[in-house]
Amino acid sequence: MDPSHGFLFPNELHITWTVMIVLYPYITGMVAGAFIVSSFYHVFGMEKLKPIARFALVSSFAFLLFATVPLLNHLGRPERAINILLTPNFNSAMSGFGFIYMFYMIIVFLEIWFSYRVDLIERYEKSRGIVKFIYNIIILGNTNDNENTRKYDKKIIVFLGGLGIPVACVLHGYVGFLFGSIKANLWWSTPLMFIIFIFSAIVSGLAVLIFLYLFIHWRRKKVINQESIDLMSKWLWGFMIIAVTLELMEILSISYERTEKWAILSKLINHELKISYVYLQIGLFSIVPFLMLTVTSLFQSLNNNLRNSLIWLSSGLLLLQVLFMRWNVVIGGQLVSKSMRGFTDYFPGYFDKEGLLVSFLIIITPFILLRLFDKIFPFFGKKELVE
């Protein structure tokens, strides 16, 4: 009944950045992570990732379209969102993010357009009526497709992919920066925050792609490209090790320094966030997938079905790991009193405006959109069907 523990100022009783602000970096992380994976093929020419590259790009776009929805729900008055464009404020860290977001959106949109241009022309020529008209608008009425156009398109894709990688890193690093730069918050204020956010973004991007790729191929009974999945799972293993290690080293560093903030942060970790951080984020959702991915990465003789099941399960757990990481950062930081002597409590409610049901709907929407995108920009070829 009483949400306060210890010495808490009256204005700290209620959490102002709710679960919506947890979802926002979570979705943005998947955007950045998926784009970086697609760039491994488009920019660095990793042929093994070809089967997943376009899927990664479109996934990134689908998540990008919904990344700001939690913010609009949280702030209210979504019709005012346009004001950021009409009255840009270059002194505001939050407003600065809007420009990075818009720039990144243009890059992703263009890269998708160039990647799918050949397919879209082919579909335009095969279709009729209104569908043909829609495809004609998408390809801007230009059906010119030959060796030269493909060569130029590839060059543009490489350029956009190359430009997109730093922008994707800045996009998500900036989210970390927004938290890390709030010096009044003991749990957030660290220059390492944006680096942790970038690595956790790559983990969530890889995890969501593996999770969906294996799920779709299982549902559609298609042949899985084992080389591609093996490579991605190894990277997932590697990046999750870096992401988790960075986070734990940050804690270790604060703990070893024994500065004054450790007195309250140790209580935060060991009491307020014990379940969500220690047991779930680190225990169940980090150590368990780490062990499973260690097995799939190091034991090559493992049966493919078992290997893929373990990889799929690990990617699902790591998706939850990143979600819990966002929760523990965003909510955890607000649980601590500025007095460094007390805590508040938080539960978002089930059916509230910013409750669990709305959160679930917001999370699920980009996945539904992705399913619709598949009809316009097919992710996987028909050749991969099981014979």
Place this chain on the structure above:
Amino acid sequence: MKDKSHIYFIFSIIFGLIIISQIADWLLKPESFDKFGHYRWNAIGEIQSQKLVNQNIKVCSGCHNDIFQLHEKDAHYNVPCVDCHGAGNLHVAFHKGGKDAINITVKQAVLKKEYNLEGCLYCHRKLAARPSDFPQVDVAQHFKFLNITDPKTKCTDCHSPHEPIFLLTDVRQSRLHPIVYRCNDCHNKPVKSSYSDVSNHPKIFECKDCHSEIVNDFNQRPHHNYVECRTCHLFHKEDETIGRIYKNGNAKFCLLCHEKKSFKSETYPPKIEWPSHISKLGYIKSGDEKTCLNCHSNQIHKMVLGNSNSPHKGNWRKEHKNFAFNKTNNKMNSSCNLCHQKDFCSSCHRLDMPHPADFAEGHKDIVRKKGKTLCYNCHGRQFCATCHE
């Protein structure tokens, strides 16, 4: 060139959109924006010229004077009506009538009542960071102390928001009193021993330092086990040296603990049906607010119950028996009736007083219904035995 045309075209579209957005920015950017900073300067004037929606307490008192009077004398006197009831502009316009009321529906005109538990706790939730002299409630402890069984009980089920602690004296006219400390003003956990038992404890005032006789008496009485001096003698600190003390003997204040309610356990503390416990009137007469103390002051401490407005002096309530009943002629003194109506006696005695002529024949039913203790209020415990052996 032809093979690059689609590239030029799409980049031209992007470039075109940027140009359009710049033109839109130029056209749509509000006038006076950025004149003195990153905001629209004209907004200041527009906001200043807006009609007030929050209604001043004087506006409210124009129609609700009875509530206003209660509110003014009690602890919430400095809490404006809008804090709980909202702006009130529609309510006032609707009830004033005229042009302004035309577009207001009855539903819109009803004021909200922010009387739920959270509404009160917004100010009164126990927080270590609040000043210790500000009234704060730990709901769990408060409910446990009062033996409240329903956790959804609202504060307003016992406390009136307009008169939260039923003070008998106007807050601003209460007695000034040197600072009185309680142990939990500084200590988080309840302290059992006195500060004087602790060596080198800073000197503070406790009630017993000045009022030792009354405190010692209080320590012998039943209330001592459950409440402390400041439970009834509420103290409000005004600065570091002085505060105001309110002696609260209002029956409504006693009822906060002792009234039977559906959400309270029947076991503890002792509870009564109200107002049938004292009268058939259904309300307390003006000047008679300390009615509980008339009979139950011996549960608290010795006190003089004289009413400054009453022509009867001293502990009249205790002593009126000798006057009302003339032992010489064994009859009731008829002079009471010169000032008081007949039902005035029965409002306390819960019986027709003096006893009617046929009382002896019919008193069996009354005793069965109301209990022997009613008789003991006036008669000694041996009185019944004079006839019943």
